[in-house]
Amino acid sequence: MKVLIIGNGAAAISGAKALRQVHGDWEIELVSDEVHPFYSRVMLPEYLAGSVSRKDLYLVDWDFYRKLNIKVTLGTQVEALEPTLAKAITASGERIHYDRLLIAAGAKPVLPDIEGANLKGxxxxxxxxxxxxxxxxxxxxxxxxxxxxxxxxxxxxxxxxxxxxxxxxxxxxxxxxxxxxxxxxxxxxxxxxxxxxxxxxxxxxxxxxxxxxxxxxxxxxxxxxxxxxxxxxxxGKGVRPRLSLVQGTSMAVDRGILVNEYLQTSIPGIYAAGDVTQSYDLIRKRKVCNGIWPSAVRQGRIAGWNMAGLAIRDDGDVPMNAVHVFGCSICSLGVLNGDETCVRGSFQEENYRKLVFARSQLVGALFWGHVRDAGRYYWLLRTGRNSNGRMPLVWAGEKRRC
Ligand SMILES: Cc1cc2nc3c(=O)[nH]c(=O)nc-3n(C[C@H](O)[C@H](O)[C@H](O)COP(=O)(O)OP(=O)(O)OC[C@H]3O[C@@H](n4cnc5c(N)ncnc54)[C@H](O)[C@@H]3O)c2cc1C
Missing domain, CATH: 3.50.50.60 (FAD/NAD(P)-binding domain)
Structure with a gap:
């Protein structure tokens, strides 16, 4: 059985690792148009600032691929797919056969139509x-x-x-x-x-x-x-899923590649994970493009297991942004527009916290300064265990309900 993975980012690598956990003998080939081992995009601003080196960005070395017995074809763009023949066509015209395919092609920055946007600089x-x-x-x-x-x-x-x-x-x-x-x-x-x-x-x-x-x-x-x-x-006007390689196929696409709870696309044998997808958002209760690292990792892993023949459902995404910028530590979860809010602390004390509810259901949370508790609320948002009183929603350290 041959699995082809397009991409070499968080979703691709999680997919390859999950697949390898289940099948030690399946052939895995990974094709990417970049030339580096898997690296942290999240740390690119630090690389720009010169506070980390290029090597510090790398999350694996070349030995990683060798140990997992993954064939890596880098500097190679997949231009099109021929799903009826189960082939991916590269920019040089090579046709790569697959039995199962994972599209983990990520996203690209939105370039607004501004005169002079092609100028040097x-x-x-x-x-x-x-x-x-x-x-x-x-x-x-x-x-x-x-x-x-x-x-x-x-x-x-x-x-x-x-x-x-x-x-x-x-x-x-x-x-x-x-x-x-x-x-x-x-x-x-x-x-x-x-x-x-x-x-x-x-x-x-x-x-x-x-x-x-x-x-x-x-x-x-x-x-x-x-x-x-x-x-x-x-x-920096956001990103858009990289969809050009599926153009001309019958694959269901909206803003991103539409996937079901098993990360399957509408074409049998083809899966997609990460920023390239439009997938179910647990909070908004519809399919959206979330474009965040933790989702790419989770989706890649679940897609890998399902390609391997398991039947693992993905519950969906919870939007999450954790950032430390200009001395401010911030973690934002879910959505911040609801019909009821509960606020504690202040910015001066570096402990501003806010919970947001819609119809008594927790839908979002914001932490400023002390962001340590955020993980707890992330799981409340994921599991919804606050909704029926099984886990009373209190702020850490407080006795009464919010
Ligand atoms: C500067 C920056 C800061 C970020 N900060 C955060 C953060 O703080 N928190 C957070 O959660 N997320 C953050 N993100 C987003 C996060 O990096 C992405 O969500 C994550 O990298 C998505 O992983 P992915 O595997 O889906 O796609 P990608 O990492 O984009 O990988 C896709 C890979 O596929 C390759 N590829 C695409 N098309 C083709 C093709 N046709 N043929 C061959 N190869 C192809 C690409 O070159 C790329 O190597 C940040 C992103 C950037 C750029």
Whole structure:
């Protein structure tokens, strides 16, 4: 039996490991268009800042693949699939046969349609290659200011990396606050205070309409009519599943590849896991693209077991973002819009905590400062054990119910 895995990230590696646990003798081939061993994308901003080396990003070495007897084909893009013939076609035209296929192709940054976005000096951040391109540019160009387009997690962590490099930063944010998808208003304000105290400029309710420059970037024009000067721009406007390889097949796709609770796609024998999927979200109770590392690991593992012939159901995702940025430790779980909230602590004391309920059901939680308890609430959100009183929902250390 031959299993082909497309990708070499968290979902692909978890899938390969799970498969190998069950079948020591199945043939596994992993194809990726990157050239590195499995590495931490989450730490790319630290690599950009120079606080870790490229080697520190690697989560496995080449021996890992050899020990698991995985054939690795790197620097090779899969361009298309022929599901009726059970073949994947690479960019060089090679046809790779499979009996079972795992698509773990991840996501790519969204590139808004902005005039001048192809100028030298405009970047996104998703891979080691992206960081190294930015570092080469910094080495060859006099960058007096960086423009960060976006106010989410990757934008903030990139802004912090440039700040650590000593380069002034202007953040250009479409919405009215930072991390608007993951924080409540008070937490966004507290984060903004920390960002501004560090000396960054933050512009809200602004969109870039065009990048200016000839050979290299010189600045950006804003929808309000204003202008920002900057020689490097990093666009952090979210990610989109990498779907080009399934185009032209009959696979059911919406924003991502649609998978069932066994991580099967609509085509028999083909599974998908990680950022490339649109999968069931336990809190929103519908299929969404969550794009987070823990989900990629869990989905990859479950897909691997199911490809191996077990029948393991995936309960679904709980959105989760844990980040330490500009001195702020934050953990956000689930969704933060409900009909009832329960708040404790304060930002000054570094112990702001909030629970969010919808129809008496816990749907989200936010922790600022002391984030240690977050794991407990993550499991409450996953298991729903607060809903019927079997586990009374109290704050750690408190006796009365919230
Ligand atoms: C800067 C940054 C910070 C992040 N911070 C966090 C965080 O704090 N917390 C968190 O939970 N998540 C974070 N994430 C998101 C997290 O990294 C992803 O959710 C996770 O990496 C997804 O894993 P994956 O295996 O699904 O996809 P990926 O890691 O994207 O791997 C997909 C692999 O498939 C390869 N590939 C794609 N298409 C093809 C093809 N056609 N042919 C061959 N190979 C292909 C890609 O090159 C890549 O190697 C961050 C991401 C970035 C970029």
């Amino acid at each position: 405009v970047f996104t951040l998703r891979s080691i290659a992206d960081v190294e391109a930015i570092r080469r540019y910094l080495g060859s160009t006099n960058v007096e200011r960086v423009m960060i387009v976006g106010g989410g997690l990757v934008s903030l962590r990139s802004a912090e990396a440039f700040h650590k490099l000593g380069i002034p930063v202007t953040m250009i944010v479409s919405s009215s606050r930072l991390m608007s998808q993951t924080l409540d208003e008070p937490a966004s304000q507290a984060l903004l205070r920390a960002v501004r105290e560090a000396g960054l400029e933050v512009l809200f309710n602004e969109d870039v309409t065009a990048f200016d420059g000839d050979a290299c970037l010189r600045g950006a024009q804003l929808a309000s009519g204003g202008k920002v000067k900057g020689q490097l721009a990093l666009i």
